[in-house]
Amino acid sequence: MEALRVLSPTAILGYGFPMESFMRGMEQHPHAIAVDAGSTDPGPYYLGAGYSFTDRMAVKRDLQIMISAALSEGIPVIIGSAGGCGGEPHLEWTLKIIREIAEENGFTFKMATVHAEIPKDIVLERMRRGKVAPLSPAPELTEKELEHTVRVVGQMGVEPFIKALETGAQVIVAGRAYDPAVFAALPVQKGYDKALAIHMGKILECACIAATPGSGSDCIIGSIRDNAFTVEPLNPGRKCTTLSVAAHTLYEKTNPYLLPGPGGTLNLTETEFIQETDRRVQVRGSRYAASDSYQVKLEGVKRIGFRTLSIAGTRDPNMIRSIDEVVEGVRERVADNFKQSSLDYYLDFKIYGKNAVMGPLEPLRKTQSHELGVIIEAVAKDQEMADTICSFARSTMLHYGYEGRVSTAGNLAFPYSPSDFKAGGVYAFSVYHLMDVSDPCELFPMEIEVVGRREKE
Amino acid sequence: MTRLMDVAEVIRSKNSGPYELTFDIIFKDWKMFREFCDRNLIHHGLVARLYNIPEKKIINIVPFHPAKAIKVTIERPVVSGALGDTDVYGAQQHAPWLSLEFDL
Numbered sequence: 255m256e257a258l259r260v261l262s263p264t265a266i267l268g269y270g271f272p273m274e275s276f277m278r279g280m281e282q283h284p285h286a287i288a289v290d291a292g293s294t295d296p297g298p299y300y301l302g303a304g305y306s307f308t309d310r311m312a313v314k315r316d317l318q319i320m321i322s323a324a325l326s327e328g329i330p331v332i333i334g335s336a337g338g339c340g341g342e343p344h345l346e347w348t349l350k351i352i353r354e355i356a357e358e359n360g361f362t363f364k365m366a367t368v369h370a371e372i373p374k375d376i377v378l379e380r381m382r383r384g385k386v387a388p389l390s391p392a393p394e395l396t397e398k399e400l401e402h403t404v405r406v407v408g409q410m411g412v413e414p415f416i417k418a419l420e421t422g423a424q425v426i427v428a429g430r431a432y433d434p435a436v437f438a439a440l441p442v443q444k445g446y447d448k449a450l451a452i453h454m455g456k457i458l459e460c461a462c463i464a465a466t467p468g469s470g471s472d473c474i475i476g477s478i479r480d481n482a483f484t485v486e487p488l489n490p491g492r493k494c495t496t497l498s499v500a501a502h503t504l505y506e507k508t509n510p511y512l513l514p515g516p517g518g519t520l521n522l523t524e525t526e527f528i529q530e531t532d533r534r535v536q537v538r539g540s541r542y543a544a545s546d547s548y549q550v551k552l553e554g555v556k557r558i559g560f561r562t563l564s565i566a567g568t569r570d571p572n573m574i575r576s577i578d579e580v581v582e583g584v585r586e587r588v589a590d591n592f593k594q595s596s597l598d599y600y601l602d603f604k605i606y607g608k609n610a611v612m613g614p615l616e617p618l619r620k621t622q623s624h625e626l627g628v629i630i631e632a633v634a635k636d637q638e639m640a641d642t643i644c645s646f647a648r649s650t651m652l653h654y655g656y657e658g659r660v661s662t663a664g665n666l667a668f669p670y671s672p673s674d675f676k677a678g679g680v681y682a683f684s685v686y687h688l689m690d691v692s693d694p695c696e697l698f699p700m701e702i703e704v705v706g707r708r709e710k711e
Numbered sequence: 712m713t714r715l716m717d718v719a720e721v722i723r724s725k726n727s728g729p730y731e732l733t734f735d736i737i738f739k740d741w742k743m744f745r746e747f748c749d750r751n752l753i754h755h756g757l758v759a760r761l762y763n764i765p766e767k768k769i770i771n772i773v774p775f776h777p778a779k780a781i782k783v784t785i786e787r788p789v790v791s792g793a794l795g796d797t798d799v800y801g802a803q804q805h806a807p808w809l810s811l812e813f814d815l
Contacts, residue, residue, distance in 0.1 A: 297792030
């Protein structure tokens, strides 16, 4: 089989890439441009609130370049985990940007949209049939937990993308997807080895993070053949080495030899990384084992309240010495002051300079800093109540009379006015589970539209 | 005594999904990597002490030969982004490894 090339411009849609690198990639006539737009890394908020963690203008810039180049070359652009989390609002946000690009540039193209938000009643029904299992160490899903969940997405594999490619769509925009799927779909559709296609996707998904020097905002190209694939960065200032590529395999994984995904596990125990040129690495020997039943990973979040923060610092050595006592005292005062109204709230203090970064994992128990940063955090069922708790804790801490205090005018330095900030809704992961499906496409409905076609006069 | 920081090229931490924290130690040379593997220098007891966690919270310790690396994965004490979490991406939990000393 002839080599099939996939261009990966950037690690996350919106992270950007140098135009020169991209053009060097286009000169090699890739068969597809693919990009992963998402991650659970930024935490539960974005999935719950329906916002992207990437910037609109930056996403539009990347898409504009990719779509324009793909249309002139007659190749597909494949986007996975649209809008960062791949739920309905995230997908809609991305589609709006694409339609805008089409309109502004007079582009007309066929677009496939693949949805990945899973209705909760489907999850509930499967759960009752024992088809939903936690991804250890996540806890078992309960009906109550599911009821509180505001949004669930499923990670699609290559199959819905292949279905979209078969329609001849030039732009494929998908909700939440397994990161390698956007890169592996075309090779798998064309009959290349699935293990190699997925492994190539694993490397391409973070673009030049697999190169040295690494970068999440520079282009890389993958080329797959019968029994091997190669990866090469498109910026002459970077190279892929067997070590940089192998090291990337470790990234954000639990076990680098066994990489589970939708429908099966990629096995790297026999994988060979070969330095083909100074800048290009060849990979071969990866294997893929389909699982007994096809499982889709679900991600869901629940809203647990609203947050208000106050940011301050202290430079007083007596206060620093007494900080634990002060925090405890403030907690007690807040609890005591509102005990009549039986308020339900969460109050926390992050003491930067002591143990705010590592919390319970911090081995150093004593601070050696001459100043401490303090973040007071209140979470309650509505914003007003969170404001109340934060404000009261802040004023209490400011004037708290600890043992040995000499600076009686105030314990805290506030860098800003106002001192308190409404942080809005607070979310927590509630679903991180595997669900059995009988058809890899059943949870991911597709729509086809022609974008940019003018209405008849 | 040799500090881990002096024989490793990369020492990093990151989420592996919202429930796990994973550490990668990539060695500078093969000799050192093999010595660490052969002598089992990075073991459950060490990780438990280093992070003050029970051994059952350690998910695995895997040497990865293609990258001359040892990977350690533990359960997060607090799920990413949950109340009380301190590091949503898990990218700043690696420091205790840096000053670890070994008799090599």
